[in-house]
Amino acid sequence: MYYLQLLINGLALGSVYSIIALGFTLIYSILKFSNFSHGGIMVVSAYIAYELQSRFNLSFATMMVLTAVIGAVLSWMVQFIGFERLRNKKSNIMLYFVSSATLGIVLQNVVVLTYSSTFYAYPAFFKPPFVNLGQFTVSVTDLMMLGISIVVITLLMFVLYKTRLGIAIRALSMDTQTVQLMGINVSVVIAVTFMMSGALGAVAGVFCGINYVLTPQLNQYVFKGMMASILGGLGNISGALYGGLLLGVLEVFITNAFGAGLTPVFTFLFSMIFLLVRPQGISGKIVLDKV
Amino acid sequence: MLKINDLSVSYGPVTALIDVTIDVPKGKIVSIIGSNGAGKTSLLNTISGLVKKQKGEILMEGSPLPNAPHKIVRGGVVHVPEGRKIFPELTVDENLIIASATGQKGVKEKSEEIYALFPILHERCSQHAGTLSGGEQQMLAIARGMMSNPKILMLDEPSLGLAPVIVKQVFKFIKQINERGITILLIEQNARQAMGLSDYTYVLENGHITMQGESAVMLENEEIRKAYLGE
Numbered sequence: 001m002y003y004l005q006l007l008i009n010g011l012a013l014g015s016v017y018s019i020i021a022l023g024f025t026l027i028y029s030i031l032k033f034s035n036f037s038h039g040g041i042m043v044v045s046a047y048i049a050y051e052l053q054s055r056f057n058l059s060f061a062t063m064m065v066l067t068a069v070i071g072a073v074l075s076w077m078v079q080f081i082g083f084e085r086l087r088n089k090k091s092n093i094m095l096y097f098v099s100s101a102t103l104g105i106v107l108q109n110v111v112v113l114t115y116s117s118t119f120y121a122y123p124a125f126f127k128p129p130f131v132n133l134g135q136f137t138v139s140v141t142d143l144m145m146l147g148i149s150i151v152v153i154t155l156l157m158f159v160l161y162k163t164r165l166g167i168a169i170r171a172l173s174m175d176t177q178t179v180q181l182m183g184i185n186v187s188v189v190i191a192v193t194f195m196m197s198g199a200l201g202a203v204a205g206v207f208c209g210i211n212y213v214l215t216p217q218l219n220q221y222v223f224k225g226m227m228a229s230i231l232g233g234l235g236n237i238s239g240a241l242y243g244g245l246l247l248g249v250l251e252v253f254i255t256n257a258f259g260a261g262l263t264p265v266f267t268f269l270f271s272m273i274f275l276l277v278r279p280q281g282i283s284g285k286i287v288l289d290k291v
Numbered sequence: 292m293l294k295i296n297d298l299s300v301s302y303g304p305v306t307a308l309i310d311v312t313i314d315v316p317k318g319k320i321v322s323i324i325g326s327n328g329a330g331k332t333s334l335l336n337t338i339s340g341l342v343k344k345q346k347g348e349i350l351m352e353g354s355p356l357p358n359a360p361h362k363i364v365r366g367g368v369v370h371v372p373e374g375r376k377i378f379p380e381l382t383v384d385e386n387l388i389i390a391s392a393t394g395q396k397g398v399k400e401k402s403e404e405i406y407a408l409f410p411i412l413h414e415r416c417s418q419h420a421g422t423l424s425g426g427e428q429q430m431l432a433i434a435r436g437m438m439s440n441p442k443i444l445m446l447d448e449p450s451l452g453l454a455p456v457i458v459k460q461v462f463k464f465i466k467q468i469n470e471r472g473i474t475i476l477l478i479e480q481n482a483r484q485a486m487g488l489s490d491y492t493y494v495l496e497n498g499h500i501t502m503q504g505e506s507a508v509m510l511e512n513e514e515i516r517k518a519y520l521g522e
């Protein structure tokens with residue numbers, strides 16, 4: 001029973017990792033580089049959410065939606081400043097990486113300059129903070145994270161698998177040049193993908209802020225997302241989802257067994273062993289293309 | 292319909308096409324034959340906007356083509372690339388949806404119409420395109436091109452890597468598409484098949500057009516028979 005309780009906590013944490021990983025993976029799958037500016041978008045959005053909340057006292061749902069929209073706009077700006085010119089010049093993929101890391105640092109430091117590096121905390125959104133579900137005691141924050149993640153992920157999957165835009169995004173991850181021959185404006189699809197990724201990053205940023213505290217260091221959670229997407233199979237959408245859940249559950253169980261201090265050591269150890277056994281990740285596959 | 296005047300293309304110091312002039316009349320099938328590296332694919336990539344031209348003009352129904360590839364496709368100039376380039380992890384259905392000229396609406400009717408032409412694809416409509424056989428993939432590539440409502444369909448090596456009996460089938464489809472009033476520009480290494488199907492043939496060698504004429508006449512040409520038909 002105790003372990004079931006841990007499992008629920010792990011899934012709630014994992015769902016946040018999944019959302020980070022999905023935002024990260026969306027960009028990786030279409031442009032083939034690790035977008036570290038994603039962490040910057042998470043931090044800035046989380047602070048903007050804090051401002052919205054403390055100034056206007058919005059409902060939780062309104063704040064989440066607003067923050068997601070702001071994250072999307074921010075991410076569009078990042079792609080416009082950081083990547084559009086590189087793409088037009090057909091630059092080396094290494095430059096994308098440098099550009100994304102730089103923008104990540106810039107965004108983080110905009111927050112440091114504005115708020116200094118002290119900790120902030122969101123007001124308590126949910127009273128009471130815990131509910132009893134049968135024999136389990138679950139924090140409302142965990143429940144909300146899990147619930148909203150499910151909604152967000154369902155929405156994302158619907159767009160990716162049921163709309164023409166989603167088909168275009170998936171096709172773009174396979175072959176950029178041929179997508180143009182389908183009459184699709186690749187620049188628009190890339191911009192929209194960045195906006196989707198930014199919205200996911202914003203939601204994840206707020207969750208991280210609620211779950212821990214609001215600090216400019218929140219951007220480091222992008223590495224959790226990256227690790228989750230590697231575990232799931234880099235560039236693979238459903239893989240990012242499973243990878244995030246696995247990482248979350250893993251962390252909770254390891255923390256329970258060995259204490260929080262040693263958690264990173266054991267998660268990395270587990271990840272290394274996992275990748276030795278299954279280098280392509282959970283859902284990654286080696287694609288065989290017919291000549 | 293499609294007129295190419297004095298077109299030159301180079302990749303850095305390497306020249307791919309020099310002063311190529313080609314005329315594709317409405318409703319006809321025009322083939323361009325030539326060996327590997329003659330510049331055939333470069334020509335199609337330039338028409339469809341994937342490669343920038345250095346010199347010359349490309350006119351569609353009298354007006355120059357737009358710059359961006361997606362606008363060129365919307366103008367009815369549709370390119371079915373070499374090696375089929377279907378999206379292997381999308382289903383057959385999705386491969387058709389993505390190419391739809393009208394966006395999401397009208398996809399159903401349009402794909403019904405195309406499935407009527409290619410019944411084998413209908414059977415496989417929810418299968419990943421990567422699991423199709425080579426011939427089926429080529430048919431999908433052509434079907435996908437048809438989804439974009441082409442006025443002119445440009446096919447790059449549709450016979451590549453296919454068994455002779457499948458090649459015949461694919462060429463029969465090309466003929467059927469042409470009979471629906473769609474102009475065809477066919478690029479082929481398989482010179483005999485290409486000339487057998489087309490009305491007019493150009494020979495491309497080292498970036499130059501070296502010969503041209505009615506396909507029926509070209510098939511009898513001594514030089515062509517030696518160089519391209521192995522006689």
